[in-house]
Amino acid sequence: GPIKTIIFSQWTRMLDLFEYSLNQYCIQYRRLDGSMSLAARDRAVREFNTDPEVTVMLMSLKAGNLGLNMVAACHVILLDLWWNPTTEDQAIDRAHRIGQTRPVTVSRITIKDTVEDRILALQEEKRKMVASAFGEDRVGVSATRLTADDLRYLFLGS
């Protein structure tokens, strides 16, 4: 099948901006965000998975991070970062899951010298923490909650 791409953002306004560019380049896409009805979401996913002309799916990180099977896509682009890396991983797993036969590429687009550098560092810390003590409840909780120290780090630096 054709190479298809899922594009994630946590802001629907960012998806709006992206739609404008896709229209300019005449690239066919579907969209999935929390404001849509269940029927509209189903239709968007089905058309993305089956229509060869539709090569891009614009998804909000929150609406599209669990359950959906979108192995028609083998390319994932994240337009912005989420401080908890597991949320991003769940989003990427829409394409990288059982049934996928092609290698999946993931691109994270970040802007240098902004708070995003620190979000990347924070993600790395969370990954290390989960990896070092997998299965322990207290660590599990601290890995999924943004602490005061985390916030201080994000906005003020170390």
Place this chain on the structure above:
Amino acid sequence: SSKIKAALEILLSHRESN
């Protein structure tokens, strides 16, 4: 925005190789 430009470049490069 620079992010949209970067994402479109990735998208279009895949489209060409396709």
